[in-house]
Amino acid sequence: xxxxxxxxxxxxxxxxxxxxxxxxxxxxxxxxxxxxxxxxxxxxxxxxxxxxxxxxxxxxxxxxxxxxxxxxxxxxxxxxxxxxxxxxxxxxxxxxxxxxxxxxxxxxxxxxxxxxxxxxxxxxxxxxxxxxxxxxxxxxxxxxxxxxxxxxxxxxxxxxxxxxxxxxxxxxxxxxxxxxxxxxxxxxxxxxxxxxxxxxxxxxxxxxxxxxxxxxxxxxxxxxxxxxxxxxxxxxxxxxxxxxxxxxxxxxxxxxxxxxxxxxxxxxxxxxxxxxxxxxxxxxxxxxxxxxxxxxxxxxxxxxxxxxxxxxxxxxxxxxxxxxxxxxxxxxxxxxxxxxxxxxxxxxxxxxxxxxxx
Amino acid sequence: xxxxxxxxxxxxxxxxxxxxxxxxxxxxxxxxxxxxxxxxxxxxxxxxxxxxxxxxxxxxxxxxxxxxxxxxxxxxxxxxxxxxxxxxxxxxxxxxxxxxxxxxxxxxxxxxxxxxxxxxxxxxxxxxxxxxxxxxxxxxxxxxxxxxxxxxxxxxxxxxxxxxxxxxxxxxxxxxxxxxxxxxxxxxxxxxxxxxxxxxxxxxxxxxxxxxxxxxxxxxxxxxxxxxxxxxxxxxxxxxxxxxxxxxxxxxxxxxxxxxxxxxxxxxxxxxxxxxxxxxxxxxxxxxxxxxxxxxxxxxxxxxxxxxxxxxxxxxxx
Ligand SMILES: Cc1ncc(C[n+]2csc(CCOP(=O)(O)OP(=O)(O)O)c2C)c(N)n1
Ligand SMILES: [Mg+2]
Numbered sequence: 174x175x176x177x178x179x180x181x182x183x184x185x186x187x188x189x190x191x192x193x194x195x196x197x198x199x200x201x202x203x204x205x206x207x208x209x210x211x212x213x214x215x216x217x218x219x220x221x222x223x224x225x226x227x228x229x230x231x232x233x234x235x236x237x238x239x240x241x242x243x244x245x246x247x248x249x250x251x252x253x254x255x256x257x258x259x260x261x262x263x264x265x266x267x268x269x270x271x272x273x274x275x276x277x278x279x280x281x282x283x284x285x286x287x288x289x290x291x292x293x294x295x296x297x298x299x300x301x302x303x304x305x306x307x308x309x310x311x312x313x314x315x316x317x318x319x320x321x322x323x324x325x326x327x328x329x330x331x332x333x334x335x336x337x338x339x340x341x342x343x344x345x346x347x348x349x350x351x352x353x354x355x356x357x358x359x360x361x362x363x364x365x366x367x368x369x370x371x372x373x374x375x376x377x378x379x380x381x382x383x384x385x386x387x388x389x390x391x392x393x394x395x396x397x398x399x400x401x402x403x404x405x406x407x408x409x410x411x412x413x414x415x416x417x418x419x420x421x422x423x424x425x426x427x428x429x430x431x432x433x434x435x436x437x438x439x440x441x442x443x444x445x446x447x448x449x450x451x452x453x454x455x456x457x458x459x460x461x462x463x464x465x466x467x468x469x470x471x472x473x474x475x476x477x478x479x480x481x482x483x484x485x486x487x488x489x490x491x492x493x494x495x496x497x498x499x500x501x502x503x504x505x506x507x508x509x510x511x512x513x514x515x516x517x518x519x520x521x522x523x524x525x526x527x528x529x530x531x
Numbered sequence: 532x533x534x535x536x537x538x539x540x541x542x543x544x545x546x547x548x549x550x551x552x553x554x555x556x557x558x559x560x561x562x563x564x565x566x567x568x569x570x571x572x573x574x575x576x577x578x579x580x581x582x583x584x585x586x587x588x589x590x591x592x593x594x595x596x597x598x599x600x601x602x603x604x605x606x607x608x609x610x611x612x613x614x615x616x617x618x619x620x621x622x623x624x625x626x627x628x629x630x631x632x633x634x635x636x637x638x639x640x641x642x643x644x645x646x647x648x649x650x651x652x653x654x655x656x657x658x659x660x661x662x663x664x665x666x667x668x669x670x671x672x673x674x675x676x677x678x679x680x681x682x683x684x685x686x687x688x689x690x691x692x693x694x695x696x697x698x699x700x701x702x703x704x705x706x707x708x709x710x711x712x713x714x715x716x717x718x719x720x721x722x723x724x725x726x727x728x729x730x731x732x733x734x735x736x737x738x739x740x741x742x743x744x745x746x747x748x749x750x751x752x753x754x755x756x757x758x759x760x761x762x763x764x765x766x767x768x769x770x771x772x773x774x775x776x777x778x779x780x781x782x783x784x785x786x787x788x789x790x791x792x793x794x795x796x797x798x799x800x801x802x803x804x805x806x807x808x809x810x811x812x813x814x815x816x817x818x819x820x821x822x823x824x825x826x827x828x829x830x831x832x833x834x835x836x837x838x839x840x841x842x843x844x845x846x847x848x849x
Contacts, residue, residue, distance in 0.1 A: 209780040473624040
């Protein structure tokens with residue numbers, strides 16, 4: 174296996190290029206599919222390398238676009254739809270929920286809809302109420318859709334390939350801040366099976382479940398706690414729909430402590446579903462389950478208003494303390510070390526280099 | 532005529548100077564939200580909106596600064612909003628793409644393409660059902676005509692004879708994509724006539740033409756309670772979103788850029804004034820006064836406080 178250090182953006186691009194090479198039936202649709210941004214570089218150069226027939230530039234017509242993708246796909250095309258924000262797809266909710274998700278069902282399996290709808294989730298830089306939602310729990314409430322949210326470059330590549338070659342409609346959510354992450358990625362093209370969870374760190378004390386950028390924060394916390402002999406079973410919920418909780422049930426049976434972090438609102442979020450299932454399995458938890466995530470109000474624009482809105486590393490640490498009852502002295506030491514190591518960055522940027530959006 | 536010209540120029544220059552000051556100061560990192568500047572398109576806003584009454588209602592999209600200012604929206608509140616401060620026109624929850632000022636009839640700006648179309652049509656329905664002597668104007672870009680909701684609303688507005696003006700600013704682009712790649716041509720008459728809505732195309736960079744043509748149109752819409760479609764051809768100077776130029780990306784033909792710069796709406800209005808014997812000295816005086824006023828509002832916005840996070844959970848329900 175040959176792995177190199179590349180960015181999430183490059184990983185997506187590699188998945189797209191390799192998939193086009195593998196399958197003649199695949200093409201891309203989108204607004205600005207070959208423009209100077211090309212979805213922040215993630216599909217840059219597709220037209221140049223593979224020709225005009227592989228990229229269809231679209232009018233600003235999301236409802237029509239996704240309908241057209243579905244109609245093309247039931248005949249055997251594979252379509253990768255690219256949308257700069259999840260909110261733009263809301264015009265196409267009817268197509269996604271009534272057609273993409275139900276075509277197989279109402280044709281008794283005769284039709285399939287092998288489309289992937291890539292959508293970017295925004296956060297920070299004052300994106301505000303209509304450019305900062307993630308909605309993964311909404312898509313996950315619909316049978317017939319698959320919902321994929323990679324957190325690391327390796328997942329981005331392997332899960333995008335898996336999504337493209339999956340015969341079902343896949344909602345593929347990419348956090349804008351994830352695009353900047355770097356990591357080791359296999360150069361080879363491989364079609365892996367889509368899984369609900371990837372285990373990130375192993376441990377026996379507590380089960381921690383998060384996804385997307387929240388996983389990165391959890392990883393930092395988990396690594397820190399390990400030094401204090403608190404080992405965490407950390408899972409990345411990278412496919413919330415369909416949801417297979419076997420691994421989680423096994424983990425919680427062992428740890429008896431569980432914390433979930435939703436990317437979207439806590440209310441009716443993935444955490445609610447996961448914890449209900451844990452309770453149905455009669456696992457005797459040693460402390461009440463804890464759900465983190467967004468409070469139940471829209472995403473405000475001002476950096477003053479998003480204070481206390483997104484769960485932070487400290488919030489995660491406090492929740493773990495509450496669950497495990499870590500002795501006060503030890504916890505204050507942990508917190509001190511955490512605060513020392515985490516830079517004091519503005520609340521609305523992923524790193525100092527980030528200057529404004531697209 | 533002279534008084535009118537001066538009024539129009541004041542509005543144009545105010546908008547231009549505000550936008551250029553945003554552009555100049557953005558890199559200081561205090562305006563922390565996306566901005567879609569109206570530089571180059573000012574006359575489309577000023578020329579039409581100067582003919583509206585305060586009670587007439589305006590709706591807009593992501594590129595709403597010029598519309599807000601032309602309608603008389605409070606500048607300090609606009610800037611405070613862009614700075615994410617507590618004196619913002621919507622308290623900091625919206626940022627630059629959600630400007631509104633109820634006190635002057637600037638009802639709402641919605642940054643999802645064409646999304647305000649339905650609300651604007653509903654506003655016109657309300658005006659008609661209640662026999663109000665008001666009209667509604669929805670400002671929209673060329674790309675908004677590609678969304679289904681536009682056709683639904685145009686049909687409905689025509690069918691029910693609603694007092695609404697579809698004011699479409701055609702700047703030839705949606706982000707980096709030319710209209711040639713998105714529509715069969717850039718003559719929007721076809722859309723209007725499909726629903727028997729009267730249509731007029733205006734040079735959106737000539738404030739006097741916009742003003743004169745829309746004065747008649749607005750009177751007609753007010754009197755006859757019928758929709759109208761106005762196409763204003765214009766050009767955006769800056770990048771689609773953000774404070775800078777992006778001509779190095781070469782998505783626009785450089786001759787095209789030069790052509791539109793030679794048609795600059797501010798220079799054009801200045802020439803008009805000179806033709807009408809308003810001299811350079813007088814113009815400079817007008818500009819200086821505006822600059823002092825605008826700079827002061829920027830200072831206010833900079834020192835305004837950030838809102839308390841507790842405000843973020845209010846007003847979810849009434
Ligand atoms: C439904 C939807 N799709 C896509 C976008 C992304 N987007 C933001 S502005 C814009 C361009 C719109 O072009 P136009 O309406 O002509 O206005 P302009 O920016 O040229 O003023 C696009 C595609 C969006 N905001 N909403
Ligand atoms: Mg446009």
